[in-house]
Amino acid sequence: MAHSDPELAGEGGQGELAAYRLRRERELSSLYATARSLTVLGEVDEVLPSIVRAAHELIGSDFVYLSLRDASGALALSASAGTISSEFSSARMPAGAGLGGWVIESRAPVWVSDYRHADGFHRDPVFDRLVSDEGLVALLGVPLLVGDRVIGVLFAADRTERPFEKDEVALLSAFADHAAIALNNARLYDESRVALQRLQDAYRVIEDQVTTMERAAAVHEALTHVVLTGGGPDDIAQSLVDHLEGVVTIRDRDDEIVATRSSGAASAGEDPHLEQELLAQARRTGRCVHGEGADGTVLSVAAIQAGGSHLGSLSLRRRAVTESADVRMLERSAQITGLLALLRDARVEAEERVRGELLMELLSHPPLQPVHPALRDRALARGVDVDRLDVLVTADCPDRSAADIVRELHGASAELSGLAGEYLGRATMLLRADDAEAAVRTLHQRLRRRLGTPVLVVADRITGHDRAHSFTLAVRCLDVMRSLGETDRGATTRRYAMYGLVFDLRRAQELEGFVTDSLGPLLDYDRRRSTDLVSTVAAYFAHSGNLGRAAHALHVHPNTLLKRLDRITALLGTGWRSADSALRLHLAVRLHQLRALLDGPG
Template sequence: MGPTDSGPDGTTTGRDGSGPDAGTDEGGLLSYRLRRERRLSSLYATARSLAALGEVDEVLTSIVRHAHELIGSDIAYLSLLDAEGNLTLRASAGTISAEFSSARMPPGIGLGGRVIRSGAPFWVSNYGESDVVRHNSAFDLLVPNEGLTALLGVPLLVGDRAVGVLFAADRSERPFQQDEVALLSAFADHAAIALNNARLYEESRESLQRLREAYRTIEEQVASVERAAAVHEALTHVVLTGGGPGDIARLLVEHLRGAVTVLDRDDRVVAARVCDGPPAATAREPARELLEQARRTGRCASAPDGDGAVCSVAVVHAGGSHLGSLSLTRSAAPGSADVRMLERSAQIMGLLILMRDARVEAEERVRGELLVELLSRPALHPAQRDRALARGVDVDRLDVLVVADCPGKPTSDVVRQLNALSPEWSGLAGEYLGRATMLLRADDAEEAASALHRRLRRALGVPVLVAADRVDGREWARSFGLTWRCVEVMRSLGATDRGSATVQYAMYAIVFDPKRAHDLDRFLAECLGPLLEYDRRRSTALVATTAAYFAQGGNLSRTARFLHVHMNTLLKRLDRVGVLLGDGWRSPDRALRLHLAVRLHQLRGALDGEDDG
């Protein structure tokens, strides 16, 4: 309880001035004991009545009604914590306005927030003037309308966790006695238990209802399975024998007649069957609107197709992913049993697709693991070599390494496409150090890069960069480093959609070959050393200015516009370059070396993620 809201002598007194220490005569003490016994008796009686209740709302209403009677306050109300931690009023006794009832107190605010935070009772004799609680402006506007002045709150504790607050309030200023606080706290303990029991009872009842509904659903499904036992057995046989879309389409045509069309996840026809006798129909793709309706609802959708026939569509999905669809077209509308058969066939189709995808993913995972082992540990164990041979891969003949980069698609999508292509090249594909990588056999690295680029570009539908490197011996890891850095050089040079061998970028190999890093440092130091040192010490941009000058073909006007500087500024910078490098820096031989040096410096900065300016 806040010391600023206590009586002037630091004690707590009742409304009539009585308390545990009130009165020195024996009659006053006896009156106090009788009043305490009545309150305790009322507390036990109300606790027993609460224990007999089952509905949560009924328990809440009973709690505030009994609290109102026990304490004798003008108003009693109860607020519970919601999922966001707000205190929301759930029940009240006394006059509570509609605006007050709909108010929510944010976490940690007001007297209730303090009670929740401390897990202990707290009261103020005048809420509006109290400065020991955090006020909420919206709530404070409602307090005068309701006339709330003195306010006592006690926590509703379930174990050590506060789930709400029980309030007693008066419309006149006054302190709360210690026995009032203790009585309301004791009652709140009983009320919390009753409320928790009511919640558990309600949850149990809802769980029982769900179980009953699930049981009814199971009964309906069992009856449906029994009615379609023959189809179910046939579909099971398709699964066990590794059948495909054509087998399912054939079974549906045999039992439902008409025409059946199977679409894949990209809405391409993968199977179509038509019955021999009437009622026959032509196999066709379902209308786009009907297909979208089936996808949206997840259930079979039917509609006339305009030629006197009825088209029914069931989508194939699993785990929220669209995998395809089955459509039935015939003269008669499908009955409920036919709809269930079509939907069950779609489920089986989804199972077949998942099984196929699982096999493909397992194979991709094995191939990816083998690729990582080759790049990280060239000395293979005989068992690993056997695993590769079982997949048609002779690791001793893997002589080309490819890295593909496609910013418009996740790396996993690029790897999936490389895995699909790897058997054609007797190779392995996977993700290595975040890059889509492939090891393969090829006579010409340039042709392999071009062919893979065309295939990936067509499959992914977006620009892709592909670089290939001829592996020297078993130096796969070195080739990987060269290849991915070559891809970065290609992108820095403006290429966004092409396939090439690293040899085509031989003049830039000094940038992306780690073994030549020392040569690059020496070359840059010889050509650009004074400019680099000057830029470093003075925070200038002489190297960037020189690069722009060469990029603009030595044209001063274009260079100034490119750099967004005045012509005089450009001339001063170029004069400084001449001072640092010598007057002959623009001669053909020196200009060629200097131009190459600034370009290599820029490329290395792009590879290393540095600013070359």
């Protein structure tokens, strides 16, 4: 049985009413935040996946998908959120068929608690088979309306039989209204962008017929347009190729190619040695320099610089001699490319700064207090659910600053819907991971590869939202690892649980009691007499009881070592070298040494 207007369950007592109102407030707040985030997206390819992701988080169903109508009126799946097969992702529903056909015809929400046994609409055998294979049972469809026109249907599906409550239907319908507007705006934006590109192409054809000075003015105008419209290196390279012909290559500060365009009028042969030599000259002089390659082509290179910082290079290879007007075009293009790079870096830095601030607020937030709604909304606007961040990671590398590590963590955090930043001088990240061991190994490999040097990475599973405690555990465990001689590893605090007494401050009293019970007489004796019996025991165990090697390590005569061992026996008793006593004493000495390394001799 299909439904187009489900009834809200009867109200209970005052407690149920208050809970209902609170849930509605949260849903409306989430609806407002997600709808607002859709308005900042420009292209259809960005809006479609954002709509289904936001709807998936908003409704909480197993699967959400969006189908758009084509010219024939059929519905084609355009975006989805949730696990589906490749066959379902290419599903297409004929016009008027299925639940979607009913939604389009009625221009109203329609749901079924069990699609397999529902009636009242025209079925499509192919689609029914796909639904059965995917295990979809309960389906809800709401129309995407632009004016009086239905442009598509937004579906929510569950793999268990259930009714959809009135509030769920209303919430998804309200979201669909916002999504339809955002999608229509994105289509208009794409159409305007295509029209603008066509105008630019037509303009370039005319420019080919003007004089050199007029061509230079056109290049300048095109570059200005790139800046004003938020273009990038590809647009700049294409503008230069359109007016100068040849092969244009733009490289970043790491000498990696970010854009290359060819008019087909010049050879694409490369001469890395010549290009590096010309780039060095360009960086010294600040001007465009030229050289002839072995194949007879002329290579012109301009450095991309800003405020003394090297941001990359722009090169033009072609058969023709580079004229003075063309040189000015290249130099101006290099300046524009540098400006775009700075603008891009500023945007990235601003976003990283916001994410870092969110991280700091979460780590300094009291664990027993709920997260402020404003902070939650700021995180959700960036695709981060703070309640699902259950793993804390910190990394350390002596050859790189914390800022360098954080820069790499930011790239990973965006992919993992997490947060990264510098907290108390440490490169730190919050993320969601079902398998913390696998996550920390993946992050370690990524940092190792991107930084090009050994790095230590430690992860801790957050319990009770006490993120600050997890940070302390991870940092102290990292220091323990380095004290143990580790230099290049990714691990969780659980892997080093045997040293938990050292790096878990909550167990400091246990550690103090264990060390005092085991080493108390030696520690007291060393303090009173300024001796070093504890170090003597450590050296004795470190060299497996070999007196010669232990004496050499302590820089004392073997007879002196024997006298110290006699003193230790007098203080601890004759059984201190037995198997059980030696194991306990050896562990106490090791923990005492690690504590001294972490906390200092005090």
